Amino acid sequence: MSFFEEKNPEMDRYLEAHASTESEILKKLRRETYQKTTQPHMISGYQQGRLLTIISQMMQPKNVLEIGTFTGYATLCLAAGLAKDGKITTLDVNEDLAYLPKKYFESSEYAGQIDFKLQDAKEFLKETDEVFDLIFVDADKENYADYFRLIKPRTQSGSVILFDNVLWYGKVLEENPRLKSTQSIQELNDLAAKDEDFENLILPLRDGVNFLRRK
Numbered sequence: 291m292s293f294f295e296e297k298n299p300e301m302d303r304y305l306e307a308h309a310s311t312e313s314e315i316l317k318k319l320r321r322e323t324y325q326k327t328t329q330p331h332m333i334s335g336y337q338q339g340r341l342l343t344i345i346s347q348m349m350q351p352k353n354v355l356e357i358g359t360f361t362g363y364a365t366l367c368l369a370a371g372l373a374k375d376g377k378i379t380t381l382d383v384n385e386d387l388a389y390l391p392k393k394y395f396e397s398s399e400y401a402g403q404i405d406f407k408l409q410d411a412k413e414f415l416k417e418t419d420e421v422f423d424l425i426f427v428d429a430d431k432e433n434y435a436d437y438f439r440l441i442k443p444r445t446q447s448g449s450v451i452l453f454d455n456v457l458w459y460g461k462v463l464e465e466n467p468r469l470k471s472t473q474s475i476q477e478l479n480d481l482a483a484k485d486e487d488f489e490n491l492i493l494p495l496r497d498g499v500n501f502l503r504r505k
């Protein structure tokens with residue numbers, strides 16, 4: 291359930307009914323996510339998946355990074371636009387659930403292009419010297435501001451970064467938030483708006499997506 295779905299479920303259904311159809315593998319993965327996981331609402335979902343695919347198809351990126359694999363729905367959506375020799379690295383720390391994305395990645399047409407790592411994203415970002423064309427961040431919200439600081443050196447002109455859940459069910463409007471997650475998302479949104487190396491816009495899709503492009 292997202293902020294938007296909660297506020298306006300009828301309109302949300304309308305949006306879903308008026309977007310192009312979901313592939314069979316994504317339908318199956320979405321169904322299995324709801325059957326087998328305890329927090330299925332964490333899945334990116336159909337509308338957001340469409341957005342990721344369209345952006346990826348427009349960019350045809352060579353190197354994509356996803357922080358927060360979960361069951362791999364967004365990974366497959368992002369992979370759909372990869373350049374022929376492109377690859378996507380996707381990170382998660384949940385070992386118990388890893389069998390699910392692995393199964394879907396292996397049976398997908400992008401099997402050779404997806405590198406699924408069970409690794410903490412901060413550790414990965416501190417170690418890597420790779421530069422990414424497209425980055426999707428959808429993991430521990432408490433670290434969003436740190437992720438922005440660690441990701442920036444891993445981008446170049448034209449790189450796009452997408453941060454999910456940046457409206458945080460409306461909690462970003464709180465004046466003195468108690469939750470570390472809300473504080474960190476507020477800090478990220480402030481950093482993104484002020485950083486002159488990027489242009490950005492928060493899209494009010496589902497729970498909000500902060501869309502940044504490096505100038």
Ligand SMILES: C[S@@+](CC[C@H](N)C(=O)[O-])C[C@H]1O[C@@H](n2cnc3c(N)ncnc32)[C@H](O)[C@@H]1O
Binds near residue numbers: 335357359
């Ligand atoms: C909202 S879910 C990701 C949803 C996924 N992008 C999708 O499209 O379905 C968040 C995921 O981030 C993972 N996560 C949390 N902290 C992390 C960390 N420090 N490094 C990597 N992944 C992390 C969680 O295990 C969880 O699977």
